[in-house]
Amino acid sequence: MTQTLTGPHTLEVALGDRSYPIHIGPGLLGEPGGLAPWLAGRQVMIVTNETVATLYLERCRKALPDDLELCELVLPDGEATKNLEHVSRIWDALLEAGFNRRCTLVALGGGVIGDMVGFAAACYQRGVAFIQVPTTLLAQVDSSVGGKTGVNHPLGKNMIGAFWQPRAVLIDTDTLATLPPRELSAGLAEVIKYGLIRDADFLAWLEQALPALRDLAPAALAHAIQRSCALKAEIVAEDETEQGVRALLNLGHTFGHAIEAHQGYGNWLHGEAVGTGMLMAAELSARLGWLTTDDVERVRAILRAAGLPLEAPAEMGVDDFLSRMRLDKKNVDSRLRLVLLPALGDACVDDATPEVTLATLLEQFPRG
Amino acid sequence: MTQTLTGPHTLEVALGDRSYPIHIGPGLLGEPGGLAPWLAGRQVMIVTNETVATLYLERCRKALPDDLELCELVLPDGEATKNLEHVSRIWDALLEAGFNRRCTLVALGGGVIGDMVGFAAACYQRGVAFIQVPTTLLAQVDSSVGGKTGVNHPLGKNMIGAFWQPRAVLIDTDTLATLPPRELSAGLAEVIKYGLIRDADFLAWLEQALPALRDLAPAALAHAIQRSCALKAEIVAEDETEQGVRALLNLGHTFGHAIEAHQGYGNWLHGEAVGTGMLMAAELSARLGWLTTDDVERVRAILRAAGLPLEAPAEMGVDDFLSRMRLDKKNVDSRLRLVLLPALGDACVDDATPEVTLATLLEQFPRG
Structure with a gap:
């Protein structure tokens, strides 16, 4: 219980043929090609929000191989964006890019981005691959793990969604350095x-x-x-x-x-x-x-x-x-x-x- | 190959713990309580379209037990309605009725209704039960069986959806009596x-x-x-x-x-x-x-x-x-x-x- 490793650490979510790893450690996003093992094919879309794009989009690009059809979609920030309208924007972008069932979505951001991108992946062409790259403490300790995806409805939180497991969760603990104190506290609640x-x-x-x-x-x-x-x-x-x-x-x-x-x-x-x-x-x-x-x-x-x-x-x-x-x-x-x-x-x-x-x-x- | 039974007939879609029956026969909708075995709880919503509501909604009601929280939603007709906006109307109705995860949706209609209601069920509270009651030949021989659900996108057919199996498929062959010849031909294609x-x-x-x-x-x-x-x-x-x-x-x-x-x-x-x-x-x-x-x-x-x-x-x-x-x-x-x-x-x-x-x-x- 007093283990306090700071180096890379890997856990597994054991779900049979849908099992996947959780990699935790500093500097993981900076590793060239570090996301490569979990891509389903050559079509990859990184979805993030405005704040996180400024801070980590460049680093996330580096974690991908060079020879991809790579698209990027930057959504506005905040829980108020966690609705069908914004998930639809992800679907629009995927179709406009001509992405097929072997594409992979990368959710770079907090719980809102992870939940929306996961849901977009669950329903795009009846299900495509996605990778969680959580950048808030709340997403790292809770929402990025376990496959609960979805959006809010005016009448209730997370009312529309799916169980859809990611291919991997990559937790770069360095990203917490830029997390506002109020969001750190919110993550500590979980x-x-x-x-x-x-x-x-x-x-x-x-x-x-x-x-x-x-x-x-x-x-x-x-x-x-x-x-x-x-x-x-x-x-x-x-x-x-x-x-x-x-x-x-x-x-x-x-x-x-x-x-x-x-x-x-x-x-x-x-x-x-x-x-x-x-x-x-x-x-x-x-x-x-x-x-x-x-x-x-x-x-x-x-x-x-x-x-x-x-x-x-x-x-x-x-x-x-x-x-x-x-x-x-x-x-x-x-x-x-x-x-x-x-x-x-x-x-x-x-x-x-x-x-x-x-x-x-x-x-x-x-x-x- | 020359079997020409006209009485009730049952097949099974064998999918382990998600297996379900297909019941085929004349007059099945008229049987009081005939849908009862596949309800997940007391909350039930029949979703249909305007044409089918006029013809078969009353009969479908009779196939349900009396002591339910029963809601009915009638959508407009046609393939042009097979989009997210109309699926959202199903979700709105479910939430306004206070329906929870143990509710059951009944898809009464053709392929459009079946695909939309199945998708609504797949994503409502991350998945609830539904029953297919197909009333067109095309839905009876194809779209109601197998769990492909979803909606169209302006850029492609069935691009947004999920694999989500029904609890049962109830094919009342009497419903074909009212099917327009053009739709009968369309069903024969499948x-x-x-x-x-x-x-x-x-x-x-x-x-x-x-x-x-x-x-x-x-x-x-x-x-x-x-x-x-x-x-x-x-x-x-x-x-x-x-x-x-x-x-x-x-x-x-x-x-x-x-x-x-x-x-x-x-x-x-x-x-x-x-x-x-x-x-x-x-x-x-x-x-x-x-x-x-x-x-x-x-x-x-x-x-x-x-x-x-x-x-x-x-x-x-x-x-x-x-x-x-x-x-x-x-x-x-x-x-x-x-x-x-x-x-x-x-x-x-x-x-x-x-x-x-x-x-x-x-x-x-x-x-x-």
């Missing part, structure tokens, strides 16, 4: 999540490591990313399409998605909403007699140390939460299902929370 | 296709049976549908995602898709374009020394007997064909791949046709 749902030792390590992580200390970051990816890879290999254990990765997300959708996508970062959502889930778990007050205070302290918001939006009423939460993908028929915490380091899916307990939590949870 | 690519005996049977089929003789229709579905189910079970043999089902489609896209979707029916495309493929096969002139005349006679067009659109030049055909999904890198006929009843994928041979065929093929 790192903390792994500790909360599955690894109490990792949670304890995080409690002392958060200052170093926020200072971008390479050894601490490398360990946090490796451990997060390893936990995610384990869960995905067990349950690719979320029939069971994978749902635990949604800790904080039912509350969080409601916040994001209500506030307008992009006003709260996904990780910020998940952070607050995890605190809400912890408080609800305490109200059900599972966590102690001390446990909840530990969760609050970790989130605070990560620089995450601890209060829900001032303008959100109980019904604003409930109406959005009823649309959650985990629900069965009209039954609400929540990921809760029997203990720190152990999560479960619960569909028996009394409505009044949930409503009281939603009413009493602090607003900011 | 029936003839099975004979051409895989079953010379069936082709010989069709040569004598076409008048009866065009008169909607129940026994002949039942046999044509059963044999077509059996051949399709065999091929799909062998090669679900078109890595090999499944590509043979595209006989005539590379030429045909070019015609459809050039003429504007819906002006030529899909089956009409495929019929002319099969004649073009047969003529090209003869130019390569594979088919005899007599073979080609046999193909021409069968298509004529089915009431299908034997000439390409007057306004389509050689480049109009070639530019569209270069976008075909079967192509690898920039190599054109065509389904051709070494003999009647035997097809292959060919990527070695000399360009000049293809261009000459395109130039000399009759225009109408």
